[in-house]
Amino acid sequence: xxxxxxxxxxxxxxxxxxxxxxxxxxxxxxxxxxxxxxxxxxxxxxxxxxxxxxxxxxxxxxxxxxxxxxxxxxxxxxxxxxxxxxxxxxxxxxxxxxxxxxxxxxxxxxxxxxxxxxxxxxxxxxxxxxxxxxxxxxxxxxxxxxxxxxxxxxxxxxxxxxxxxxxxxxxxxxxxxxxxxxxxxxxxxxxxxxxxxxxxxxxxxxxxxxxxxxxxxxxxxxxxxxxxxxxxxxxxxxxxxxxxxxxxxxxxxxxxxxxxxxxxxxxxxxxxxxxxxxxxxxxxxxxxxxxxxxxxxxxxxxxxxxxxxxxxxxxxxxxxxxxxxxxxxxxxxxxxxxxxxxxxxxxxxxxxxxxxxxxxxxxxxxxxxxxxxxxxxx
Amino acid sequence: xxxxxxxxxxxxxxxxxxxxxxxxxxxxxxxxxxxxxxxxxxxxxxxxxxxxxxxxxxxxxxxxxxxxxxxxxxxxxxxxxxxxxxxxxxxxxxxxxxxxxxxxxxxxxxxxxxxxxxxxxxxxxxxxxxxxxxxxxxxxxxxxxxxxxxxxxxxxxxxxxxxxxxxxxxxxxxxxxxxxxxxxxxxxxxxxxxxxxxxxxxxxxxxxxxxxxxxxxxxxxxxxxxxxxxxxxxxxxxxxxxxxxxxxxxxxxxxxxxxxxxxxxxxxxxxxxxxxxxxxxxxxxxxxxxxxxxxxxxxxxxxxxxxxxxxxxxxxxxxxxxxxxxxxxxxxxxxxxxxxxxxxxxxxx
Numbered sequence: 001x002x003x004x005x006x007x008x009x010x011x012x013x014x015x016x017x018x019x020x021x022x023x024x025x026x027x028x029x030x031x032x033x034x035x036x037x038x039x040x041x042x043x044x045x046x047x048x049x050x051x052x053x054x055x056x057x058x059x060x061x062x063x064x065x066x067x068x069x070x071x072x073x074x075x076x077x078x079x080x081x082x083x084x085x086x087x088x089x090x091x092x093x094x095x096x097x098x099x100x101x102x103x104x105x106x107x108x109x110x111x112x113x114x115x116x117x118x119x120x121x122x123x124x125x126x127x128x129x130x131x132x133x134x135x136x137x138x139x140x141x142x143x144x145x146x147x148x149x150x151x152x153x154x155x156x157x158x159x160x161x162x163x164x165x166x167x168x169x170x171x172x173x174x175x176x177x178x179x180x181x182x183x184x185x186x187x188x189x190x191x192x193x194x195x196x197x198x199x200x201x202x203x204x205x206x207x208x209x210x211x212x213x214x215x216x217x218x219x220x221x222x223x224x225x226x227x228x229x230x231x232x233x234x235x236x237x238x239x240x241x242x243x244x245x246x247x248x249x250x251x252x253x254x255x256x257x258x259x260x261x262x263x264x265x266x267x268x269x270x271x272x273x274x275x276x277x278x279x280x281x282x283x284x285x286x287x288x289x290x291x292x293x294x295x296x297x298x299x300x301x302x303x304x305x306x307x308x309x310x311x312x313x314x315x316x317x318x319x320x321x322x323x324x325x326x327x328x329x330x331x332x333x334x335x336x337x338x339x340x341x342x343x344x345x346x347x348x349x350x351x352x353x354x355x356x357x358x359x360x361x362x363x364x365x366x367x368x369x370x371x372x373x374x375x376x377x378x
Numbered sequence: 379x380x381x382x383x384x385x386x387x388x389x390x391x392x393x394x395x396x397x398x399x400x401x402x403x404x405x406x407x408x409x410x411x412x413x414x415x416x417x418x419x420x421x422x423x424x425x426x427x428x429x430x431x432x433x434x435x436x437x438x439x440x441x442x443x444x445x446x447x448x449x450x451x452x453x454x455x456x457x458x459x460x461x462x463x464x465x466x467x468x469x470x471x472x473x474x475x476x477x478x479x480x481x482x483x484x485x486x487x488x489x490x491x492x493x494x495x496x497x498x499x500x501x502x503x504x505x506x507x508x509x510x511x512x513x514x515x516x517x518x519x520x521x522x523x524x525x526x527x528x529x530x531x532x533x534x535x536x537x538x539x540x541x542x543x544x545x546x547x548x549x550x551x552x553x554x555x556x557x558x559x560x561x562x563x564x565x566x567x568x569x570x571x572x573x574x575x576x577x578x579x580x581x582x583x584x585x586x587x588x589x590x591x592x593x594x595x596x597x598x599x600x601x602x603x604x605x606x607x608x609x610x611x612x613x614x615x616x617x618x619x620x621x622x623x624x625x626x627x628x629x630x631x632x633x634x635x636x637x638x639x640x641x642x643x644x645x646x647x648x649x650x651x652x653x654x655x656x657x658x659x660x661x662x663x664x665x666x667x668x669x670x671x672x673x674x675x676x677x678x679x680x681x682x683x684x685x686x687x688x689x690x691x692x693x694x695x696x697x698x699x700x701x702x703x704x705x706x707x708x709x710x711x712x713x714x715x716x717x718x719x720x721x722x723x724x725x726x727x
Contacts, residue, residue, distance in 0.1 A: 125507035136475070137507045141499050147465060148500070151472020158454055159476070173472075186496070189465030196460055349506045350544055352513040352568035357643045 020305020055324030074274030080299030084246025108133030143184030149175030163260025180211025240268025397446025431483030488531025502545030525578035576613035657688035667695025689727035
């Protein structure tokens with residue numbers, strides 16, 4: 001399925017209705033055919049990941065509420081957008097997440113406790129991208145990572161790792177960002193560089209309708225999916241709460257990028273059911289009716305409905321719930337045990353080569369702390 | 379040939395030797411050509427070195443620093459980028475994560491600000507987020523400073539902003555020899571380096587030792603020895619200080635000139651040793667003086683050489699104003715007379 005043929009200009013691709021019933025229309029026919037070909041094993045793996053992520057997310061939120069985390073960034077509601085896209089990736093692809101992509105990062109091998117350690121104030125990073133499925137560290141500066149993903153993809157192209165036809169070699173990067181980020185200059189510059197250099201990067205926009213308290217209508221009076229088209233980047237919009245649409249569109253987009261034809265863009269329309277972060281109060285800016293309308297379109301319920309229609313049993317689904325609960329229980333146990341790192345680490349990674357000012361200040365603090373300890377024991 | 383033909387005698391051809399390391403082991407070159415040769419040597423030594431910037435390829439850069447390099451190394455290693463500084467720096471970060479060593483040219487000092495977030499929030503801090511084995515070996519070359527009579531945004535000295543930012547290294551050569559060697563060392567560094575090129579010094583010539591001329595870039599250099607007053611500066615200011623020292627000598631005052639070379643980190647000991655000897659320090663810089671590199675030097679020298687000082691450290695800086703119109707720049711930029719006025723004040727304590 002080629003990108004241009006598969007990306008109608010005005011349609012939102014949807015394959016599952018709010019009950020999880022498969023819907024086929026003239027407009028989604030190509031996607032429907034691709035979705036039917038998804039093996040049950042993949043459908044179950046994606047569902048499992050969504051269920052685990054939601055349990056993890058709720059448990060982490062509760063840990064913040066009990067003072068165990070400084071902040072939490074909830075992912076509830078965006079599981080299908082995240083899981084569908086990350087399942088389209090291959091091992092050699094590289095991921096540049098934003099900070100809400102818990103389903104993405106964990107699918108690529110990031111440990112739940114590594115995410116927790118960020119929000120407990122123990123690290124600015126948390127994991128080694130080389131050991132975690134090429135998952136890079138997110139940045140909190142909105143949209144900055146789109147340029148990093150684009151530059152990385154430019155490097156893939158320079159290395160000749162696109163368009164060879166070898167499924168183990170051809171690679172792409174994928175970058176996650178939100179509707180607020182689309183207003184940033186960096187995101188628009190990323191479109192320019194990606195298009196100019198035919199970089200194999202997939203721009204995966206999760207339009208969750210709110211940039212903290214500001215609705216997407218303030219970011220753009222025109223559909224966000226129309227923007228990259230003006231930069232020469234093929235774009236497609238999907239129902240981001242539909243795991244089949246999210247996955248099939250991401251397969252098309254990543255295949256396009258790896259083939260050497262240049263960047264691709266997917267807008268996944270979804271909704272942030274929770275607050276922006278644990279410090280936010282969404283009741284101040286959005287209504288109950290809007291929230292309720294999106295709760296009815298819950299991505300996990302729709303996936304479950306579809307799986308049941310394919311004969312998946314209660315017992316199989318209960319296994320996923322149990323696994324999610326085990327992850328939740330594990331972080332509840334282990335989070336309070338995480339202690340502050342030794343003070344030296346704040347000096348250790350600033351530079352990669354020796355730096356006299358850093359060495360001097362590390363030495364000063366060590367001596368000062370030793371003195372203080374001595375004084376308190378005296 | 380008519381005047382019109384002379385005015386528009388443009389050519390796409392490079393000058394002889396552009397993009398090559400000279401064969402003479404001790405050539406006399408302007409800094410512009412020394413930088414060109416240093417970039418050529420770095421690209422020759424490591425095929426992961428890429429040049430990125432506006433107009434650096436076909437044109438060879440507005441100052442011709444990259445002249446001939448695209449012809450020699452191709453347009454994937456010398457990239458004429460879209461006109462977007464944040465985009466250049468942000469994509470360079472991605473390329474560095476992929477294993478490349480991007481060397482970026484910012485066209486003029488005042489055009490670095492659209493890339494400031496990518497430099498200070500991303501490039502400078504990313505090593506701190508990443509595991510030890512990952513690094514960001516990126517060099518950002520910035521032609522900076524005044525004395526060229528240019529329009530607004532083309533004569534600024536922004537080094538303080540980068541020196542204040544943990545995670546960056548900031549250096550500035552004052553001679554062609556240093557330019558040749560320091561650019562190569564900056565490119566080889568695992569850390570991001572802001573490479574401040576004193577554009578008014580691009581054209582004066584000096585001898586370059588292509589074999590034995592290397593002095594580590596984070597090393598302060600005593601450029602001229604003296605006994606009564608230490609004069610310290612970096613970049614283009616070093617030439618002004620040398621001129622001031624000449625004049626002072628004629629008037630019977632012996633000045634030592636110290637070339638900082640590295641702005642962050644600063645190699646303090648040679649400077650402190652000089653001040654312990656002379657007891658007097660005059661700091662000169664083109665940048666505005668308030669909260670500047672000169673402020674840091676004054677504070678550190680006061681802290682560490684207090685009992686040997688005969689006079690307080692004195693600063694000669696650009697005024698705390700936006701860089702003035704070119705017809706007034708000579709009043710804004712420290713010259714030998716303003717340095718000597720400070721020397722007189724130091725001696726009068």
